Amino acid sequence: DQQVKQNSPSLSVQEGRISILNCDYTNSMFDYFLWYKKYPAEGPTFLISISSIKDKNEDGRFTVFLNKSAKHLSLHIVPSQPGDSAVYFCAARAGGGADGLTFGKGTHLIIQP
């Protein structure tokens, strides 16, 4: 039973446009959310995070939005660049600290020139 769901296995976006990656969760105990980016043959790398006490966090071209009532978060990338082509994983944690992250299955973002 998937507690973190990324329903789009892949997404294709034109360079320069906005990329929106979505993530839904079912566990109301999750209080911290992260996005990881993964290139082929490499481990996931941290991209951006948001605490449940916020509804938005921005870092350069990347913004994460959290809608707690809908148990939904999204990652916006604007403008999209070719180097953004990767698999993006949404992850969540409950209880802050040592517990492992629960990941979604990932969305493969393809930026087309």
Add this chain to the structure above:
Amino acid sequence: DAGVIQSPRHEVTEMGQEVTLRCKPISGHNSLFWYRQTMMRGLELLIYFNNNVPIDDSGMPEDRFSAKMPNASFSTLKIQPSEPRDSAVYFCASTWGTEAFFGQGTRLTVV
């Protein structure tokens, strides 16, 4: 710091053989996690350690899987005997605080 180091990067073994995957976490990190990535199930948490103590191994698929962390700088994940369905990429991650840092993974192929 060199980051989380995993070895080997690739492992091909025959069904029934024992496989040992190794991980060196980032110095100073107090938690270590083993994940498995497959197409079907994505990234699954297998087990995690806090201060070298196994905290939750509920994600370990079967008794064929075991993990140890004898000290703060080393952990192993062992599969004995290995089966073709164990073929996957295995990631180790360490954390201090809320962000996890991943190694480059070990791609295991069991034939």
